[in-house]
Amino acid sequence: MKSQKILLWGWFGFENLGDDLLLNTMLENLSPYSGTITVPMRSQYDIKYQNVKQIERNYAALFREIPHNDMLIIGPGGLFPFDNPSKVAIYFFTALLWKVFGRKVAFFGGGISERMGSFSKAIWRATAAISDLFITRSPAVVEKIGCIESPKIHTMADTVFASSMRFKNSCCEDRVGIFVANLEQQGMEDEYKSSVTTWQGVVSELLDRGFAVDLLAFTRGSDDRLISDIAAAFSNRGGYRRFPTRMRLVQLKD
Secondary structure (H helix, E strand, O other), rough: OOOOOOOEEEEOOOOOOOHHHHHHHHHHHHHHHHEEEEEEEEEOOOOOOEEEEEEEOOOOHHHHOOOHHHHHEEOOOOEOOOOOOHHHHHHHHHHHHHHHHOOOEEEEEEEOOOOOOOHHHHHHHHHHHHOEEEOOOHHHHHHHHOOOOOEEEEEOOOOHHOOOOOOOOOOOEEEEEEEOOOOOOOHHHHHHHHHHHHHHHHHOOOOOHHHHHHHHHHOOOHHHHHHHHHHHHHEEEEEEEEEEEEEEEEOOOO
């Protein structure tokens, strides 16, 4: 059997630590068994796998690459954190077009919002039906769209658990790193303020226990406001220092 040529579509190339790990995990597991793996990227990375081709990330690539690939994998990652019926419909018609041309389609390890309207439920149900594989991270999603779990449609743990990456132990046992992501959407200012207050409580407790705390952004740029607002409450406790992708809270000790 010939090696499959794969288009891997996700939230890749955005300097997002979580999605970068997901990409590495997918390539680590797919590369030895695949032909060319084409990955639409917002910005190109230094990728060690020789059979990986990076292209510009835009929705046109989902259609332009059909003749050049045998399979479309959408995911893993939180591509659908909020209910967006228009976006769901676009992905349905994308999957349908790939199937019309005789290609395989897999939704793999996707994060899909459980808070969806009736239209989205119907579209997701149709998408699962035409896909060769439909795997989400939440059992509630499969239940909400009215599907029965099967070898083709089911749930799984987050894809990062398939990674072979290991982190070295830090020599600083009194230091804690927290990755934060700003999920604020239009009209969600109250939820944003609540998130800031919650994180400030967590950081305050850690500082009281004598830890130094590093606040690190999941996505470069977009998380700066959240980190700044969390850190603002601790300017009298040693302050913080800004790094390109993080702010560091330093607990002063006697």
